[in-house]
Amino acid sequence: MHENEISYDIRGAAFNVHSALGPGLLESVYEAALAYELQKMNYDVKTQLGVPAVYEAVKMEQGFRMDLLVNDKVIVEIKSVEMLMDVHYKQLLTYLKLSGKKLGLLINFNSATLKGSMKRVVNNL
Numbered sequence: 022m023h024e025n026e027i028s029y030d031i032r033g034a035a036f037n038v039h040s041a042l043g044p045g046l047l048e049s050v051y052e053a054a055l056a057y058e059l060q061k062m063n064y065d066v067k068t069q070l071g072v073p074a075v076y077e078a079v080k081m082e083q084g085f086r087m088d089l090l091v092n093d094k095v096i097v098e099i100k101s102v103e104m105l106m107d108v109h110y111k112q113l114l115t116y117l118k119l120s121g122k123k124l125g126l127l128i129n130f131n132s133a134t135l136k137g138s139m140k141r142v143v144n145n146l
Contacts, residue, residue, distance in 0.1 A: 024124040027064070027095045028141065034058035035128050036135055044131045048101045051130045052088050055099065064091050072119050087116050096125040105129050110142060117144035 038054045056066045072085035089097035098113045105127065113125045123145055129138040 022092060022094075024094050027092055028124060028126055030062055030064070031055075031059065031091060031095060031097060031126055032139060034062065035126075035130075035139060039130055039135045042130075044101075044133065046101060046130070048088070048099050048130075051101060051128075052099050055097065055128075056089060059089075059091055065093065066091055067093075072116050074119055085116065085119065087120070090120075090122075094122065094124065096120065096122050098125060098127050100127065100129045101131040102129060103131065105138070105140065110140065113142045114144065117142065 034055055037058055038051060042050065042054060052068060056068050059066045067090040068088065069086045070090050071082055072087055074081045074085060087096050088099045091097060096113065096116050098109070100109060109127055113127050117123065117125050123143060125142040127140040127142055128135065132138040
């Protein structure tokens with residue numbers, strides 16, 4: 022399945038989660054609910070997956086954790102903040118580059134609607 026097809030289903034699942042739970046909860050709650058929704062759709066979902074960084078010949082395991090990895094293709098970063106900042110996009114782009122993935126979704130659940138709070142970030146897609 023192509024990244025774009027997966028992201029379509031992720032967006033639909035995120036809308037379902039947001040409709041049911043609304044804004045204002047912790048990121049971990051949205052992460053668990055979104056993972057559950059996607060698993061119901063038979064997606065392979067990994068949560069809090071470590072992203073190693075390599076500097077010269079040294080592989081560093083600490084520090085980076087992506088919220089969700091769906092079907093080993095799409096990274097989902099979940100936020101519950103007043104507004105998305107540049108650092109959130111940069112974080113997701115860094116995860117994409119370090120992991121070699123091509124597509125990520127940045128979702129801020131702390132908004133009245135998800136329509137303008139879900140952003141697509143690409144890395145050589």
